[in-house]
Amino acid sequence: MTTDRSDIPETGSAAAGPDRKLLIDGELVGATGTYPSYNPATEALVGYAPDATVAEAHAAIAAARKAFDTGTWATDVEQRIHCLDQLHRALTDNLEELRELTIAEVGATLALTRAAQLEDPIGIVKYYADLLRTYSFTEDLGAVEYLKQQHRRWVEKEAAGVVSAIIAYNYPNQLALAKLAPALAAGCTVVLKAAPDTPLITLALGEIIKRHTDIPAGVVNILSSSRIDVGEAMTTHPEVDLITFTGSTAVGRQIMSAAGTGLKRVFLELGGKSAAIALDDADYPAVARYAAFAATLNAGQACALTTRLLVPRADHDAVVDLVAANMARVRHGDPRDRKTYMGPLISERQRDKVDGLVQRAVAAGARLVTGGEKVGPGYFYTPTLLAGVDPDSEIAQEEVFGPVLAVTPYDGDDDAVRIANHSAYGLSGAVFSADERRALAIARRVRTGTFSINGGNYFHPDAPFGGYKQSGIGREMGVAGLEEFLERKTLASILN
Template identity: 70%
Template sequence: MGTQRDAGPVAAGSAAHANGTRRLLIGGRLVEAERTYPSLNPATGKVIGHAPDAAPAQAEAAVAAARRAFDTTAWPTDVDLRVRCLEQLYDALVEHKEELRELTIADTGSPRIVTHGAGLDEPLEIVRYYAGLLREHSFTEDLGENEVRGRRNRRWVEKEAAGVVAAITAYNYPNQLALAKLAPALAAGCTVVLKGAPDTPLVTLALAELIAEHTDIPAGVVNVLTSAGAATGEVLTTHPDVDVVTFTGSTATGRKIMAAASGTVKRVFLELGGKSAMVVLDDADLDLTAMAAAFTICSHAGQGCAITSRLLVQRGQHDAMVERVAAQLAGVRYGDPRDANTYMGPLISERQREKVDGMVRRAVEGGAKLVTGGEKVDPGFFYTPTLLSGVDPDSEIAQEEVFGPVLAVIPYDDEDDAVRIANNSAYGLSGAVHSASEARAIAVARRIRTGTLSINGGNYFAPDVPFGGFKQSGIGREMGVAGLDEFLERKAFATIVP
C-alpha cells in the first residue's frame, strides 16, 4: 500500500468561498445555509471542505423555484433552448474536467484510474448524448385514423415534460448518478431539484457552480441541495409540487421513498441495490475469469451496485478457482487514490468499513472460509481485498449487499443449479456469464432475472444503454431513450376528420 500523504488542496470553482465552503443553488442564485458540515477525504479521514446543510425551508424554496420555472418559463416547450443549454453544460464540464477530477478523488476516495472511466470521464458523455438525442427525438407519435360510429378520427400522442423532478443521489459515483438523472430530465423539459449524497457533497455542489456560471439554464430550472440529515430529502419525496422522484441508493431507503411518495401518487424511479452473480460455466477459461472476478470486486473498493459480488463456480472447479482468484487479489494495488498506479481506494467512511467488516466476520462464524483479506488498514477507511470460499447461497453474505471489496465464492452442481442460485436473490440488477461458447453463455444469461448482463466480459455500460434492475433492484431505467421516457408524460389527442 502506498504511503498516505495529505490530501492536498481541493479544486474550487469561483463560487466557492475562501474557507472552502460551497453554496447551494436555489432559484438561479448560489446561496448559503445557516449551518455547514464537514466532508472527509476517505483516504485520510481529514476534512477537505464544508458543505451547506440545507434546512427544510430551503428545500421548500428549491421546489417552489422549480415549480415556478416549469409553470412560467419556456423551458418545457423550447427544445432549441434545452439543446443549447445541455451543450453549454457539456462544454463547461469538459473545460473544468481536471478540477472536477481532483475534487472527485478527494471527496469520494475514487482512484484516479476510476475517474478516467465511470467516475468522471464517461458520465460527461451522458450530457452530450442527450443533447444529441434531443435534436432528433420526436415528441409526437401519429396513430393514424380510425372509424367510430360512422365518423373518422385522426389520433396522435404527444410527449411532454412530466414536471418537477426531485433527484436524490448516492455517494459512490456522484458525477455519474447526478448526470444520469439531470441530463435526461432537462432534455425532457423538466425542472429539477438535485440533492447530493451527504458523504460526497462537494462534487455535486461543484456541478451547481458550473450550471450557474457557465450555462443559460433559466433560474429555477436546476436547483442543487446538500444536507447531512434526512429532513431535506423528506420534503422532496412528499411535496405536492414534486411530480417525479428519481433515487439511487439502498433498497431499504428506496422502500421508504416509495411509501413517502405514495401520499401524492408521484411517479417514482428507483435504482437500488444489487447482489449480482458472475456465473463461470465449466468450459470457461479459469485464469481469465479469475482475473475478471478479482478486479471487478475491487473496482472502487466494491462500492458499486452492479458489481458481481457472488462468484458461482462448478463444484469440481471450486478450489482451483479460489486459488486463482486469491492470487489475483494479492496483486491488487490499493492505497493513495491520487496515485495513477493505485487500483483500489478506500471505503467511503468508518461507518461503512465497520459494516463490511461485521458482515465478513459473521460469514466466517457461519461457516465460510476466509481465504484472504478481511483487514482494516489505516489511515483512512481502507479494507483489504477479501475472498470468502465455500459460501452458503442462503447466508447473509450471499444475500445482502456488502458494498465493499468482498467476493463470495459459491459452488454449484450443474447449469440448472447455477441459474437457480443466481436467481436466489431479492435483487436483480446485473450479472455476468463466462463460457468458451458464447451461445451457451447467452442461453444461460437469458435465464437470469437481471436488468443487465455481461457475456464473457462484454461492457454494456454506456449513455445509450438503459440501466436498471428487476425485483428489489429498482423500478425504471436510466440512460438511453428509456431514460428520457422516465421524465415524459403521454397525452393522447383525437380530432374529427372532415
C-alpha cells in the same frame, strides 16, 4: 483511527474550498449551518458544505415549480439543446478541477476519474443533447373510423414536471448527470440533493451551471444536507411530480411508500447482489481475473458489481486459488497514484459495516482466503475473498458495498441459474463459457436488468440501466432514461 478531527488540516486544494454554495432559483446561496466533508483516503478535511434545512428544500421546490409552470423550458426543445451543449462544454472545460475534487472527496482513483467516476458521466450530457436533435415528441397513430367519421389520433410526449432527484455517494458525478441530463432533456425542472458523504462535488456542478450556462433560474436547483427531513420533504412535497432515487433498497422502500400518499411517479435504482457464473467449459484464468478486479472496483462500492462467483463444485478450490492470486495483484492505496486500482471505502462507518459482514460470514462457516483487514490511515479494507459460501447465508444475500467476493459451488447449469436467481435483487450478472450460445441461454434465464457475457461491457450512455425485483423500478440512460421523465398525452381530432 482518528476520532477528534479538530487538528486535521484541510487539503489545501482550491477546488475543495470551504465556500461551496447551494443553487436555488438561479442564485448561489449559503445556509444557516454547514457540515464538513472528509477525504476518505487520508481523513483530512476537504471543505464544508451548506447544511440545507427543510426551508431551503421548500424554496428549491417552489423555484422549480415556478420555472416549469411559467417558463419556456418544458416546450422549447432548441433552448434545451443549447443549454445541454453549454453544460457539456463547461464540464469539459472544468474537467481537471472536478477530477481533483472527485479524488479528494470520493476517494476515487485517478484511473476511475478517466472513466465512470467523471469523464464517462460528462458524456451522458452530450448523449442527451444529441438525442434531442432527432427524438420525436409526437407519435402518429393514424386515423380510424368511428360513428361514420374519420378520427385522427396521435400521442404527444410532455415533460413530467418537477423532479426530486436524490443520489448516493459512490459515483456522485455519474448518478447526478444520469438523472439531471435526461430530466432536462425531457423539459423537466429539477431539485437535486447531493449525497451527505460527498456534497462538494455535486455543489460544484451547481456552480458550473450558474456560471457557464444559460439554464434559466429555477430549472436546476442543487442542495446539500446532512438532515433526513430534507430528503423527506423532497419526496412528500405536493408540488413534486416525480422522484428519482439511487441508494439502498431499504431507503427506496421508504421513498416509494412516502410517494404513494401523493401518487407520485417514482423510479428507483437500488441495490444488487449480482452473480458471475463460470460454466464448466469457461476459461478459468480469465474468470478469476474478471472476478477479482470486478469485485474490488471502486472498493466494491457499486451496486452492479458481481460480488458472487458461482463455480462448478469439482473446480471450486482450483478457481478460488486463481482468484486469490489475482486479488493479490489488486493494488490499493493513494487514489492519486496512477498505479492504484482500489481506493478507500467512503467512511469508517461503512468500513465497520463491511467488516462486520465478513466476520459474521466466517463465523457462519465461510472460509476467509485472503483479506478481511482494516488498513489506515484512511478507510481502506483489503480485497477480501470468501470461499465455500452457502447461497442462503447473509454474505450471499446481503449487499456488502465493499471489496468482498463470495465464491459458491454449484452442481450443473440449472443449479447455477437457481442460485443466481436466489436473491431479492436483480440488477446485473455475468456468465463465462467457451460456447457463446450456451452462455446466452444462461443469460436469458437469469432475472436481471443487465448482463455480461464473457466480459462484455453493457454500460454506456445509450444503454438502459436498471434492475428487476428489489433492484429498482425504471431505467436510467438511453432513450428509456429520457422517457422516464415524460408523460404521454393521447389526442384526437375529427378529419373533415
